[in-house]
Amino acid sequence: MLSHMVTTPRALPAAVLLAAVTAPVATADPAPRTELIGETTLPHAMRFEGTTVGGLSGIDHDPATDEYLLISDDRSQRQPARTYTGRFEGGEFRLTGTHPLLRPDGSTYPPGSVDPEDVRYDPRSGRTWWTSEGERGDRLIDPAIRSAGADGRHTGGIPIADNLRMAAETGPGQNEALEGLTFAAGGALLVTAMEGPLLQDGESPTTEHGALARLTVQDRTGRVLGQHAYPLDPVFAESPTGDAGNNGISAILSDGRGGYLVVERSYVSGVGNSIRIYRADPRGATDVQHVDSLADAEVRPVRKRLLADLSEFDLSAVDNIEGITWGPRLPDGRRTLVLVSDDNFSAGQTTQLITLAVR
Template identity: 60%
Template sequence: MTSKRLAGLCTAVLLVSTAASASAAPRTFEASGPTETGVRLLGATALPHGLRYDGTTVGGLSGIDYDPRSGNWVLISDDRSRKQPARFYTADIDMGAGDIGIELTDTVPLRRPDGTVYPPSGTGGSVDPEAIRFDPRSQDLWWSSEGERAEHRRDPAILRTERDGSFAGRLPLASNLRMREHTGPRRNETLEGLTFAAGGSLVVGSMEGPLIQDGAAPTAEHGALGRITVQNRSGQVLSQYAYPMDPVFASPPKGGSANNGVSEILAVNRGNPFRYLVLERSYVSGVGNSIRIHRIDTRGADDVRAVDSLRGTEVQPVRKELLVDLSEFEGLSTIDNIEGMTWGPRLPSGERTLVLVSDDNFSASQTTQIIALAVR
């Protein structure tokens, strides 16, 4: 299989497909200095729309992860088998001095227990992949699917796959996250975020928006309470916390739309069971996107797994502080629909790299954007 070299988050992108080649114009990039919280921009690039690789359309990249043991990377597409079978990509990412390069190395279809690929959405047996993580205890990968409310009501899920895409298991779902007629997740606002904590003994999932029973979605006038669920590896729900989402950053024009939600969660340290990064992604039609990454701490927060509804209920949510707002970086002329987030390798400076990827929704008006940050 021919790999593809995407050279230069900071300089240029060179793409060589198995069937044809495509390239993006070289881009000169001056890295921004650190914010008050010690975050600086290393680089950013966008992949060409409709890029073909190994017979697939590269797009819809909604999750990314890095394995520090092997140095390998994975990116998952949220294609619901409409273009090609649901899949993830493997990659090598080189973070050299002043240059960051990406090489896609494989395309791996996700498979059902019977070994077949997932059918297109609308058939009742499909998936909507969102997040993906390397299992720190095994060679497996874990990934989340949003499920569906409108077509063949289907619960969200956390699934496990072997490196070759073979089905390896499914984590039992917390009861209050199931798609019931009048309760549970809103359509397309379900299990977006996934991370491991406490050395891999905890599996932590975040909902993109509030459950139906927990109140209205965020607007420019008010935020909302989402849920973060902590389970052990066998699926037992150990705790659940309320997460306070920000209001939408601007009001939409008349007839326009606006939303805000949690698109990813990431343990600050895989050995720590309390501290996480949470990525909030907000969009206002005619205005654009706002991407904010927050530090949170679950210590002192109420366990709400037995609370039927957070609407009008006095609960202590997780503590939250802003780590970085991507609008602070002058070098980012575009901020798209960022959905994936992972820690990468440490830099010689001792800083950690934080790598983000956007979901272009396979739309020509959006971009598949990769952003690398350095965090003290």
Template identity: 50%
Template sequence: MRSSLTRRACAAALLLASTLSPAVATAAARPADPAQPTARAAHARLLGEKTVPYKLDFQGTTVGGLSGIDRDPCTGEYVFISDDRGYTQPARFYTAKLDVDAGGVHAVDFTGTHSFRRPDGSPYPSPALDDGNAVDPEEIRVDPVACDYWWGQEGDRPKTAGPPVIQPSIRFASPSSGAYLGELPLPGNYAITADRGPRRNQAIEALTFEARGRVLTSAIEGPLLQDGPEPTTEHGALVRVTKQRRDGSVLGQFAYPLEKIFAVNDPNSPWGPDTGVPSILAFPDDPDRYLVLERTWVAGAGYKVRLFEATTRGATDVKDLDSLATDGEAVKPMRKKLVADFHDLGLSTVDNTEGMTWGPYLGRGERALILVSDDNFAEDAVTQLVALGIR
């Protein structure tokens, strides 16, 4: 059981710290300096991995679809979001204690679960109801100021006429009950319209706070309709990354270069390739520097998961550009460097990795990075916790 007094005290301390440290927000809002050198690229090594049993029953729910993870600084526990839209149980999150150190992931012990709640207190309905109020949860972050849960859901662009459009959103929830606490205004180009905005299943999947909680960065999973075609084996694509203040005002929007598809899709498969940015994570000491996760699935070839380091420093602010395809000839995208290809780490399997967060400090300049894969509630997939050492 969480102590509300402890949480309030922790939140007050964090708020005081952020008040005493305005330089972070100023740094995030300042114009990029192309002449500033890039920091030394991060290096990753595998610490270990742990698998959660398939369809684990926990407090009457089915653990699965874990597409986001973050650490709660007020409790020391971790929170996971399930991307179950209500087909198994209502949209929900889990809390857990993780035993992670330089030797790997030793234990994953779930401690609680709650459904996310609508403003009227009811759980979100299944999309089968077609009432326009369903959600598609994808990412969760703990607010460093108040320790509330901010979660992103990518809405729905229906494949056919008839079902309602569900707009993507970033909402706030109580960690003790899942109660609705509010919503962040999003940039206008994040909205789904007939011929503009995010593609189906390619809206908000990635969120991250900078260390003091003054700035929230979000990334669209794939290119907006107006920003050009999806990646192919011949070319990549540009996806939008947005920095916002807590009131929703946009500090800047930048173009992140998504890799091209790594293999040819099986022509006999009914499914085409799927690629995008499922998670982004700010470095604690640099509000312009991020780890970016790219996850690709190709029929007949499986998954390719890569971790990149990227920076908005020196990149063009594209928030006022209507289209990166027609107006973006002079756009300078975010610079990025490969940190790890998961096929090179020695993992037992490379699966649908979608979430990541910082773990404990390991000493000598190294910190754990913890990642989780979404099993899509499928028996041939896996819920895999991976710990990397990042230096």
């Protein structure tokens, strides 16, 4: 069973490490204290500029404008795939704009052709970068990393790592593909996170065991510089209905010091959600980009330390958190983390924006 605090499986004698993403991270220190600063919600199925607001799966913050960028995981089934902008005013969150994401030919994405999941401002160009999860069903659609202008116009993208492509018996599982995106090293690197293990990497988490997901580091041309195994927690509870639960990465964020904050999102039917945020340290982790299967390989995953468990805060609900970003600093110098939940366009869920302070 994979521990939910620090996991150290069998290790190779020597790991192939990437210096740019293994700068010192203070994992020996106690985890910083976190405090709930605020929570606000958006009305279910609210209308904004001709769109249905929901499915918010990624969030980022522009410190220059104090504006937030969000992405909806609507697969162009309600309205065309799109992003939103917004800002906090008087403790409430107000949307300020929306733009459809466009294909290279300037058209919107047809229904079912895209599955937006995460979004980031480019710290160098100001463009928008976003991920599409891909599809394993009647047809195979590879995950994708794309870039766009502020108006949603397609401006390019980079290829994904070859081992993350959909194939008949290898690659991501259904709904366990490309979920998280973050810039690192001042924008020189893009780091992505798979939600769960690849088919060849073993079974998804259960209550009996965790699993290994892959974090991939690429430069701005798409060259893969490293890939690391991330140890997912086991599913946190048994379902009273007998349904299978799940656990996976729903977002990743650079901590600015060579490590990452990773959101693990678990759901169990009849119980609800468990949301935990971990500090992940890649120092000493095995580079697994050339490891065909993690199921039987001796690899050292990234180390992780619990930063926050949302069940410990006085929230109206612990919902389906899928986005995380650094917000502005507080007057006392603490950093803020802003989280957003994906309501799956369901009346039984909510679109939350949660602000935490990290000391």
